[in-house]
Amino acid sequence: MVKIVSSKNRKKRRGLKIFLSVVLLAAAGAVLYGIPPSLLDISRIIQSAAGKIPRNTAGLEPAVSVLRGAIYDQRFNEMAVSYRLYRLSVRPADVADHKHTAESLSQVIGKKAAEIEGSMKSSRQTVALMEDLDEHLAAAIEALELPGVLCTPIEARFYPAHTAASHVLGFMGDKAGLAGVEGRYDAVLASRTVRSSNIPDIDFQGRESLGAKSVDLILTLDLRLQRQLEQLFREYLAAQGMEGGMGLLLEPGSGRILALVNQPSFNPNYFWKANEGNRVNRIYSHLLDKDLIRPILVRAAEIERQGIDGPPLLPETVAMLDYGFSDAMLDNFEHRIRLYDSVSDNWEGGSSQKNLEGGDDAVTGVQVGATLASLVNGGWRINPYVVDSIYDHASSTRFYRKSDGTGRAHVLDPALSVKIRRNLFSNWVSDKDNKILYMGETERMGTGSEPGEYSVQRLFAGLTPAVHPQFLLVMAVEKNESRPQPKGDLAKEDTLRQLGRDLLAYVEKNPPQVTQAEAPPARSEENMRQFFISKRLAATKTPEEIAAQAATMPALRGLSLRKALQKIDPYKLKVSINGSGKVIAQYPLPGVSLLGMNECILTLDER
16 A cells, blocks of 8 residues: 555656646746847857767767869869768777777778777777778768767868879868969858859859859860870970970960960879979969060061051061061060060969069060960950859859950950961961961070079970961970080970970860860769779888887978978878968977877968
8 A cells, every 4th residue: 555655646746847847948938038139049059069069979970061162174074073081980988898899890991800999998089090981881880889989071182183284273281272273262162152252253143152062163174185285295304304394275266274284293182292393383483585485576566567558578588687676666566465464364363574573574474375365366365264164063053154254455456466367477387287386495694693504495386277276385495504505406496396286286186175064974983993092002101101100290390381291291190280371389399209199280370
């Protein structure tokens, strides 16, 4: 009887507690209803933050919903692509059974159970067991439901073409674009909301913004032409004993860049290993002697002076030197056709010539290309460009360039420009293959700290077909020598000319083909396979790298980020970067043993 009464009393007390809980919840709701919205927002923020606290149970941590946008050439070949990977880590304090956990993980990831168990026993903090797991392995680990085991989502950027177009693509560091297209359009590729101000050359079709999913960039480059130009250009430089040069292939009528080469180049997948010289964008920053194109400028100026009804140009063997033009008269013509104007592009702004050393005596490769194009396309000076369109995955729509998105200016009279196009390059027309082939060369003795240095610059400019040019190729190389070459030695010049002829012939046989597809294809399985192969190769440590792991932390203070990354690369540390500029602080401190260390923190400041 006592037990029954006791049971009934417990039931009554339980019911009373439930009733009181309901009353309290109702009262709390009434109070919250009158709380200002700002406090409710704080409540939601706290709940959101609480939801991001790592779980103690096995499984995947919340994944970032949007991967960085891809970069394609004009035929939708992948040039930069992101993959969702996972980092496997264990919190030993939350592991119920170390041996069981180690044996279960060993069957999935292939590591020895003893090695996994030893890693858990060596530290009470979170231990990273494996990097770069694909989604299948991560799902298999989640299915094990092991307490204390986490698969953290990470994003990896891969450049399948490696060194091809590296100066155009740029590179990434600390999850942000730092150069080239990656840097110029970081807000477009990384953001969930893309505004028209982020990429003003593109027509958003009346929309103010795009987003919610990733946005891809489609370039004007043709990967086939890019690789061919780079390969043949590298072979030429190696054969001639030269270290650097530049090349630009574009459509003079539209300004579309089909291929752009800077040699030496670098691999964006390992940009920190490249020295400063390899990352120099020569086509926009390296100075060329203006006299390389002086014969062309003089002939164009003379045609303009004669006017539409003027007589034909006298042959070079008959005409007086420079057709009677003084330096001042020629300089006036050069400024009228805007030879020295800044050639800014929509991927990496070109420097104004006046901001570079050399004044009006030197030009950049892209200035030469823009000027020559204006002399054959009806007198229009067009800024060369490399971004063709974007693809918004949220709306499944491809957005193209605005009709006025490219800087255009008429620098020659339209009627006169036709005469200039027909007569300007008559001295350099190759009737044999219907091409215009021009060669220029300058020689300078060094001054200043290296007075004995002798510099030679060579320029090739080619157009095809000769009557109505559709493609313009500009290449420039430079070599510093201890003494001048004997006069009449044209072997090297002819080699560059032959290289230009071969490249133009290749372009004619393999013209650029813009894809008709509106949407990019599915991720390339072959590129993904290459990515994982490269990861496995990078994971294989050399004996020197193994020995370096037991070394001490080097001193990095005062170094640029690039030099600091190069210096610590052998230690295979995960690097966290704060700020920009030069290193002003580091952790671990210089001289500290790196045994057991897997991460370092660098603080940078521009001052």
